[in-house]
Amino acid sequence: MTEPARFSQPYYAVAWHGDINGHLRILDQTRLPSEIVYRDCKTVEEVWQAIRSLQVRGAPAIGIAAAYGVVLAAQQATQPGGPDAVLKACDYLATSRPTAVNLFWALNRMRQVVGRVHYGNVRDLQNALLREAHAIRDEDAAMCRRIARVGAQLIHDGMGILTHCNTGALATAEYGTALGCIFFAAEEGKRIQIYADETRPLLQGARLTVWELMQRHIPVTLICDNMAAVLMRQKRVQLVLVGADRIAANGDTANKIGTYGLAVLARAHGISFYVAAPSSTFDLALPDGKGIPIEERDPREITEPLGCRIAPEGAVAFNPAFDVTPAELITGIITERGIIKPLTHATIANVLGSPRKSKEADQ
Amino acid sequence: MTEPARFSQPYYAVAWHGDINGHLRILDQTRLPSEIVYRDCKTVEEVWQAIRSLQVRGAPAIGIAAAYGVVLAAQQATQPGGPDAVLKACDYLATSRPTAVNLFWALNRMRQVVGRVHYGNVRDLQNALLREAHAIRDEDAAMCRRIARVGAQLIHDGMGILTHCNTGALATAEYGTALGCIFFAAEEGKRIQIYADETRPLLQGARLTVWELMQRHIPVTLICDNMAAVLMRQKRVQLVLVGADRIAANGDTANKIGTYGLAVLARAHGISFYVAAPSSTFDLALPDGKGIPIEERDPREITEPLGCRIAPEGAVAFNPAFDVTPAELITGIITERGIIKPLTHATIANVLGSPRKSKEADQ
Numbered sequence: 003m004t005e006p007a008r009f010s011q012p013y014y015a016v017a018w019h020g021d022i023n024g025h026l027r028i029l030d031q032t033r034l035p036s037e038i039v040y041r042d043c044k045t046v047e048e049v050w051q052a053i054r055s056l057q058v059r060g061a062p063a064i065g066i067a068a069a070y071g072v073v074l075a076a077q078q079a080t081q082p083g084g085p086d087a088v089l090k091a092c093d094y095l096a097t098s099r100p101t102a103v104n105l106f107w108a109l110n111r112m113r114q115v116v117g118r119v120h121y122g123n124v125r126d127l128q129n130a131l132l133r134e135a136h137a138i139r140d141e142d143a144a145m146c147r148r149i150a151r152v153g154a155q156l157i158h159d160g161m162g163i164l165t166h167c168n169t170g171a172l173a174t175a176e177y178g179t180a181l182g183c184i185f186f187a188a189e190e191g192k193r194i195q196i197y198a199d200e201t202r203p204l205l206q207g208a209r210l211t212v213w214e215l216m217q218r219h220i221p222v223t224l225i226c227d228n229m230a231a232v233l234m235r236q237k238r239v240q241l242v243l244v245g246a247d248r249i250a251a252n253g254d255t256a257n258k259i260g261t262y263g264l265a266v267l268a269r270a271h272g273i274s275f276y277v278a279a280p281s282s283t284f285d286l287a288l289p290d291g292k293g294i295p296i297e298e299r300d301p302r303e304i305t306e307p308l309g310c311r312i313a314p315e316g317a318v319a320f321n322p323a324f325d326v327t328p329a330e331l332i333t334g335i336i337t338e339r340g341i342i343k344p345l346t347h348a349t350i351a352n353v354l355g356s357p358r359k360s361k362e363a364d365q
Numbered sequence: 366m367t368e369p370a371r372f373s374q375p376y377y378a379v380a381w382h383g384d385i386n387g388h389l390r391i392l393d394q395t396r397l398p399s400e401i402v403y404r405d406c407k408t409v410e411e412v413w414q415a416i417r418s419l420q421v422r423g424a425p426a427i428g429i430a431a432a433y434g435v436v437l438a439a440q441q442a443t444q445p446g447g448p449d450a451v452l453k454a455c456d457y458l459a460t461s462r463p464t465a466v467n468l469f470w471a472l473n474r475m476r477q478v479v480g481r482v483h484y485g486n487v488r489d490l491q492n493a494l495l496r497e498a499h500a501i502r503d504e505d506a507a508m509c510r511r512i513a514r515v516g517a518q519l520i521h522d523g524m525g526i527l528t529h530c531n532t533g534a535l536a537t538a539e540y541g542t543a544l545g546c547i548f549f550a551a552e553e554g555k556r557i558q559i560y561a562d563e564t565r566p567l568l569q570g571a572r573l574t575v576w577e578l579m580q581r582h583i584p585v586t587l588i589c590d591n592m593a594a595v596l597m598r599q600k601r602v603q604l605v606l607v608g609a610d611r612i613a614a615n616g617d618t619a620n621k622i623g624t625y626g627l628a629v630l631a632r633a634h635g636i637s638f639y640v641a642a643p644s645s646t647f648d649l650a651l652p653d654g655k656g657i658p659i660e661e662r663d664p665r666e667i668t669e670p671l672g673c674r675i676a677p678e679g680a681v682a683f684n685p686a687f688d689v690t691p692a693e694l695i696t697g698i699i700t701e702r703g704i705i706k707p708l709t710h711a712t713i714a715n716v717l718g719s720p721r722k723s724k725e726a727d728q
Binding site for chain 2: 008035036153197199200201202203205208212213214221222223224225226227228229230231235238259260262267268269270301304305307308309310311312313314315316317318319320321322325
């Protein structure tokens, strides 16, 4: 019997289809918004490639996809070598992208499952891994709903809100983080105007965020990244709301390239700058943002956007995929456990150190 | 006999070919860097279209192209109606683009020629207009050389310099303004590293600035506009150097969209921010930048870059082509008469009010 896909919305970034013999299905986000194409991933290599090539992206969604990738590896596992093969798959998936900590967090949870059921039979291991991957997915969905509810309190009727990259249902199990707060506020009936940075080089804002907002009939105006400052000066923006790929113990936040500049601009214009992220995005092992590895991607993403060469042959380009915004520029961080504000080691530890309601605290 | 084109470099934005019966030739900058295509403009309508469609762009180059456009109109003029037809052509060309004041400045010089030779025969008028257009072009070339020499004093060995849009030979009669300073410093043997903002939406930085710097073997790294802040934080940039489309009497400066944000970022990082522009870019009739009209262009420049749709059908986009940087964020303005610094009505009037060495002061 084939189980239905685990999702509760008209589109989804990532979902498991079927039972333990099933497979991962992802929405190929490189084709949006012109085409809605779902791809079936039946091997761990296909999942690695889907993450690397940004068919699936967004820190929480990457973690979920990787967890299901481990299940695909386990499907091939034999009785004696099963646990080792699964751990190797975890190591392999960890090489797909370096910055988003949710990837490593999810893979560590899958590794812990191997540790727990190491001496069981391989079918038990497979079932336990699938249950854990489902749990990671379901917990992310629940965290996003809570983040949205918490963050929507910051959004008032009539506000102009600037966002960067994509932090919606496409970046998470469902609903989203920063964009989830916006969805929730709109569902509450607040009239808001969103400004979406197109987010060069890969244009996730133009392609994904505008698409998600239009699906929900929330007013959105697309801008080039270099137009944000003018909107702030014209007082058309009262709040900047972004996601995160990794947050250090002091609140320094790695997010899509361009975020740091927005934070500086927001400060200069006296505008609140909030990050929305689940607790799985915190990396408390890092005292500050200096230790966050920043992925540098192929310069052709800049020199050949959309397959068209815009710079001369041989041009040199610099293409960091992320930057780090220092905690002192961040007004607060919206988590599923409340808003952390102001940002200090103590306030962060205080919120994140509290007993977790979700399952991950038990492991 | 056909005279050669009036230029002194391997490529040029705009040049007159031939004698009074000649025509304007422009480099179609929308095709760069993939193709070097020169277009002959033989009617005033073709010049208007070339300016509107950005085949020729850059405030000084627009002014020169418009001046030669007036000559093309005069070629068609008949004896009795000649002056009126030429004045109408000036009015018409003034509608091509609203922000760069050099356009109106050049057209006003052409109108003054009509006033002076109004009662002469039409051939005299044509010759006087061609001489004036040549003078505008030659004076711009001379001003650029002086700006370059003045501005290069600010550039030191080992500097990283960030620039935005294109301010080189392609934007002027020859050599350039902000980019001219960089060319001059490199010719002096200073080792410098240029960072070029790609400059969305029309990518003049990627397509034109990188191309001009590579022609001259000056090290240049292309970045997306949203990466500038990170370069500043990493202390890879010690100077920001941009051009201008219109400067008000208090120093408020309209320039390519994104310039204002760079100025805010430069200030936040303690980095000098200089504008380089000829005196023809000042509009002393405007007390401050509030009166500068900002061209808003087709949103499809954002939603359909390079002919590819990146945003969903029906997406709304905001596409101002320029922004205004307030004088207090500008360290100084590099003109052909020296550096104006600090920027006040008095310091600006002091430099611009001094006797002009070039011909325009006589009119």
